[in-house]
Each structure stands twice: as structure tokens, then as C-alpha cells.
Amino acid sequence: MIITWDKLVKNFILASGLGAILSLPAIATPSVMPQLDLTQYRTDVKTLASDAFGGRAPLSEGETLTITYLEQAFKEMGLLPGFGESYLQAVPLAQITADPNMQLDIAGMTFANGSEFTARTQRLVETMTLDNSDVVFVGYGINAPEYQWNDYQGVDVKGKTVIVLVNDPGFATQDPQIFKGNAMTYYGRWTYKYEEAARQGAKAVFIVHETAPAAYGWEVVQNSNTGTKFALVDADRNQDQLGVMGWIQHSVAQKIFAKAGLDFDTVKQQAAQRHFKSMPLKLQAQLSLKNHIERAQSHNVAAILPGSTRPEEVVMMHAHWDHLGTVLENGQPEIINGAVDNASGVAGVLALARYFKQQSLNAPLARSIVFSAFTAEETGLLGAQHFAKHPSVPTHNMVAFLNIDGMNMGQGVDYILRYGEGVSELEQDLALAAKAQGRVVKADPRPQHGLMFRSDHFALAQQGVPGLLFMSLGDTDPDYIAHKYHRGADDYDPNWSLEGVRQDLALMAAILANLANSNNWPRWLEDSDFKAKREQAGRE
Known part of the structure; x- marks a missing residue:
């Protein structure tokens, strides 16, 4: 028997008693996250970026370890499966x-x-x-x-x-x-x-x-x-x-x-x-x-925190789980572990999922949040493309798509980077959340790099879903692009302070809370195929 996503959500609401507490005030927009467990965050990054995971290449033993780790984490949180009865979505790939x-x-x-x-x-x-x-x-x-x-x-x-x-x-x-x-x-x-x-x-x-x-x-x-x-x-x-x-x-x-x-x-x-x-x-x-x-199935991973009053409307919180696996360096195999890119982002998604699940026990969100991690981003956003064409939730029901592709593992900063300008109303959400933290929005210092088009949010943008990219791949670590990006040096570092992580996850939590309790549908601002898609769905 196939159980639909809507039915699962309704069953969850009835079983959990959320229907009886809908009169409770909505979750407050946080500027700090005292409940955020950075000890667990550090463990998640260290594990996902360990040599045992082999660089998390799709269709490898590293994939099996990664998706099992994520599935178990979501189960332990008590989140619903993102794809019917499963946390996994099969993605047919050729290796x-x-x-x-x-x-x-x-x-x-x-x-x-x-x-x-x-x-x-x-x-x-x-x-x-x-x-x-x-x-x-x-x-x-x-x-x-x-x-x-x-x-x-x-x-x-x-x-x-x-x-x-x-x-x-x-x-x-x-x-x-x-x-x-x-x-x-x-x-x-x-x-x-x-x-x-x-x-x-x-x-x-x-x-x-x-x-x-x-x-x-x-x-x-x-x-x-x-x-x-x-x-x-x-x-x-x-x-x-x-x-x-x-x-x-x-x-x-x-x-x-x-x-x-x-x-x-x-x-x-x-x-x-x-x-x-x-x-x-x-x-x-x-x-x-x-x-x-060789032909085989890779997997996207997703879990749902159902909304209380409008569960069919969804905010996506995402980071890609894959990296490059093992490559030959000077004729010798080297594991490219991708600690910052993107074990740091996946751990961030898990941290936010744990936070909102705990908060929802007393103050449920109006809309649902889907926490996701897709495969094969590094080979051309393949997992995201498959999800965009075969979504677990209709794309016209997706409010926004927030995407982490590398976090600031060091000290906090007084700004947050904005990728693109005048693209969508989500830029206003970013500015308000930054202001609440006493930070400013800083324009992408390297717009020539085209980062707007280089991560999973772009595949969903092509379906009309507006998104925000959170990326710190060199802005706070000037050595990163030159010597670590897609190289063996992108390894876990026990000396990371993680204050930048604490700061940015708090900001993302504020944006998520606002979007999940709002009636608004963020609009595209400039004319584009993205805007046309959104208008066709009646969300402009």
C-alpha cells in the first residue's frame, strides 16, 4: 500500500495531539539558539568527513554509510519520512x-x-x-x-x-x-x-x-x-x-x-x-x-517536520551530502573528504532539524519544514535535478529552498553574504535576520564566480522555487579555495571554534521560523524563467 505524504502528515498531527494545541503561540523568531548542540554538530562533521566514509562518493560504500547515518539521525529525532514511507528517494545513476x-x-x-x-x-x-x-x-x-x-x-x-x-x-x-x-x-x-x-x-x-x-x-x-x-x-x-x-x-x-x-x-x-x-x-x-x-541507484534523503495548520505548504532546508570520493593525486589514491564542502552543511541541517523538532513540542509551526540532503551535487546537481522533476511535495507548494554549501567553521563575523541582488524577496528575510543579530548583509565579493548557479538551490529555482544560498568557501578562510577546495586538505579540524556555525545557524533558524509561520509566498523580483514558473503556479 502506498501512503501519501499528506496522509502521513495528517496521521502525525492526530497521533501527536498537535490538533489540540493549535491555539498555542507560534515559535518565536530566534536570534540565538541556546539549545543548539555544537558537540553533536562537531561529531556529525567529524564522522561524515572521516576516511571511513571515503569522501562520500555516490554509489560507493561511503554513500551507504552516509545515507544510513542521516536516516538514523532523522528517525531518532522523530521526524517523518520525506518520501512516503521512506526517508530515501532512489536516484537512477550511471557510474x-x-x-x-x-x-x-x-x-x-x-x-x-x-x-x-x-x-x-x-x-x-x-x-x-x-x-x-x-x-x-x-x-x-x-x-x-x-x-x-x-x-x-x-x-x-x-x-x-x-x-x-x-x-x-x-x-x-x-x-x-x-x-x-x-x-x-x-x-x-x-x-x-x-x-x-x-x-x-x-x-x-x-x-x-x-x-x-x-x-x-x-x-x-x-x-x-x-x-x-x-x-x-x-x-x-x-x-x-x-x-x-x-x-x-x-x-x-x-x-x-x-x-x-x-x-x-x-x-x-x-x-x-x-x-x-x-x-x-x-x-x-x-x-x-x-x-x-555500471548502473545503480543513488539516494536523496529527506525528513519532514509537519506544520500544524498548513502542512501542505513546505519550507525546504537543505545541504548536499556527496563529495568526490577517492581520486588519483600524483598517481596515488587520495580521499577527498569534503569536510567543509559539505559535511559542514549536512551537519547544519541535522542541527536545525533537532532544534525545530524540540521547539515544535510546545510551539508548532504553521507550515512544514522538509530537511533534505541530495546526492551527486558535485557532478552537476544530479540529485537536485531528479528531485526537482520528481518532488515529494509539488514544487508549487514549496515556499522557499534554503541551501547550505559550506559553513564558516571559525570565528563569527559581523556580516552575512548575499548571493545575487534584486533576485527574490528572500533577500529581505536575510536582511531582517541579519539585523536582529547586529550584522549587515554583504554582497557576494566574487560575483564573477557564479555561485548562484553552482549548488542545489538552482535546480529548484528552475522549477520556480526561490532560494537562499549560505556558503562560506573562502570568505572567512582565504586559504580555502587556493589549497583546500576539492582537494585532500578539506579535512576535519579539531581546532575549529565553530562560532561562525553557531552564528549562521541561528540566522537560518530565524528565517525558517519566519517563513514557516508566515502567510507570504516570497516572489521573484527580476524577470526570468524562474519568475515565469512561479507565476504559472499562481504564487506570484
Whole structure:
């Protein structure tokens, strides 16, 4: 028998006696959380980021340990399962491991996998081949009518290999009249580059890596795109996906363009101008991408704290549970434990769940809160995408989606970061909660990094659900991005003070309490596909 989410909530209300205490005052908006158990928080981070969990890669023993840990924690709290009778949602994934010995050949020049290029595919094929594939340079690889920009105009890339630049022309020019200037748009994200190239019929894409516009070094590209990767699976074995998803080093691009009789850095500057014309390089690429494929189910995890009067209306509190697992570093296996990214966020979700469950015994919330942790964020928000298409609660019933992707493990600060500006009314909730703590809202100091599009809230935004991102990956630890992000050094540190955690969880609790007791539906402020989705659902 299938028990629906609504029925489970109603049964819980009857069994717990909440129906008899609905006249109690709503939970107060907290500015401090004296009940927050940082001892338990520290234990959660230390456990999730331990070598025993193996870097929490999807479809690994680390996944089994992680989802079991989360499921048991939610059960002990007394929260309801988030997916009918289960705390787990199956996410069908393919585990694709490419032959590390592959080589890329362009015009007789051979480049080494990992150190000079990366290549992978999401198609479920044992071999993906580029056989004398024509190479075309398409600038930033952007087709954006609203910005009067189309790098694909007048050039045929069907079945061909394209080379594109990372980020968007606004970053290159720093001109606020071009895209959004220094602030990255979604057109600058690597995910978009691959999606648009597939729509244009290209067979392969190689993005030119440069640290400043990419916002991370080559080591991050290498760790994130070599070894075993994951893909959602459709009925056609992902045949509509791009054939080869690749990156090349800046120095490799220079060699390729020199072979074509061009200076790469000069052409790159030209590509940032509005009337740039993409060009065939009159070179051919060869690559044999051999894959070992296994299909299995990964899992999203979620639990529900039912609301007392409007349980069908839901506020989401989230952090992705996965990280990179084990990768090869200088030929040796190294576990990438992801303590800050994102064991710290998962532990934060657990801490907030425990807090609100305890508070609800005397002051139940009007709306429900779903506490969730999704899989495969690090491979392109795959768990979030699956959840967005197969939600446990209709997306038009989701009030907001709060997302932690790395916490401030050190001392508290007098500000909170805001990612995006003028995007949704949730920015007002953030400002009010910060003010109650005596803090100010600080604009994202690195808008060129495009963090608005790089975590799980984005998958839900595409379905019209507004969100807030809470991330501290380098703002309070300047060494983090340079030496720890997606590297083996992102380990648990017993010397963390966790005062920043205490401070930020209190702020999130204030926002959650306000949203869960409000009648309001936060609106999108700027015109976008997100706003259109929300309007279609009648929530604007």
C-alpha cells in the first residue's frame, strides 16, 4: 500500500495531539539558539568527513554509510519520512569510468589526460570516438537573445568539436553593459556551455581553462572531471547528451590556435566583442574515450517536520551530502573528504532539524519544514535535478529552498553574504535576520564566480522555487579555495571554534521560523524563467 505524504502528515498531527494545541503561540523568531548542540554538530562533521566514509562518493560504500547515518539521525529525532514511507528517494545513476590512458590528438599534437585535458561523457556507450572531427572556435559558446548575443550564428557545428571560453563576455570586458559585467550569468557556467553545444548539434566541447574566469585552478578541473563520474539515466541511454564534455589547459589552447595560424590570446579578446564571428580552425581532433559503465541507484534523503495548520505548504532546508570520493593525486589514491564542502552543511541541517523538532513540542509551526540532503551535487546537481522533476511535495507548494554549501567553521563575523541582488524577496528575510543579530548583509565579493548557479538551490529555482544560498568557501578562510577546495586538505579540524556555525545557524533558524509561520509566498523580483514558473503556479 502506498501512503501519501499528506496522509502521513495528517496521521502525525492526530497521533501527536498537535490538533489540540493549535491555539498555542507560534515559535518565536530566534536570534540565538541556546539549545543548539555544537558537540553533536562537531561529531556529525567529524564522522561524515572521516576516511571511513571515503569522501562520500555516490554509489560507493561511503554513500551507504552516509545515507544510513542521516536516516538514523532523522528517525531518532522523530521526524517523518520525506518520501512516503521512506526517508530515501532512489536516484537512477550511471557510474561512468573513463580509461585514464586516453589521449587527445589535434592536428598531430598529442595531449595527456589529466595534466593537459579532461574528457568524459554522460552517454551510456562503451566507446565515444572523435575521428578526424573538425574543430570550430565559437567564442563563449553563448546563444542569448535577451543580450543580443549568438556565438553560433552563421557557423555549422553539427557533429563537430567546438572550443569555447569559460565565463561570459561581461567578465572579460568588465563592462556592465555587456551581460552583467563582472557578475557571472548562467551563460558563463560550464553546464550551460555543454547544454547549448548539444542543442546546436556539436559532438564535443572543450572549455579553455583559466583560473580567474573559472574561479578555480586546474587541479579542481582535474579532480572533478577525471576518474569515475555520474549521470542521470533516461530511457534513451542519454543519447541526446553531448558526446564529449571536456576541458583544455590555456597552454594547450595556445598551441592549437598557433597550429591554425592564430594567436589565441588575441582571438580571445576579439571573442568578447559583440560582433565577433566564430570560426572553423581547419584542424581535426581525434579521441577514443573508452568507458566502463555500471548502473545503480543513488539516494536523496529527506525528513519532514509537519506544520500544524498548513502542512501542505513546505519550507525546504537543505545541504548536499556527496563529495568526490577517492581520486588519483600524483598517481596515488587520495580521499577527498569534503569536510567543509559539505559535511559542514549536512551537519547544519541535522542541527536545525533537532532544534525545530524540540521547539515544535510546545510551539508548532504553521507550515512544514522538509530537511533534505541530495546526492551527486558535485557532478552537476544530479540529485537536485531528479528531485526537482520528481518532488515529494509539488514544487508549487514549496515556499522557499534554503541551501547550505559550506559553513564558516571559525570565528563569527559581523556580516552575512548575499548571493545575487534584486533576485527574490528572500533577500529581505536575510536582511531582517541579519539585523536582529547586529550584522549587515554583504554582497557576494566574487560575483564573477557564479555561485548562484553552482549548488542545489538552482535546480529548484528552475522549477520556480526561490532560494537562499549560505556558503562560506573562502570568505572567512582565504586559504580555502587556493589549497583546500576539492582537494585532500578539506579535512576535519579539531581546532575549529565553530562560532561562525553557531552564528549562521541561528540566522537560518530565524528565517525558517519566519517563513514557516508566515502567510507570504516570497516572489521573484527580476524577470526570468524562474519568475515565469512561479507565476504559472499562481504564487506570484
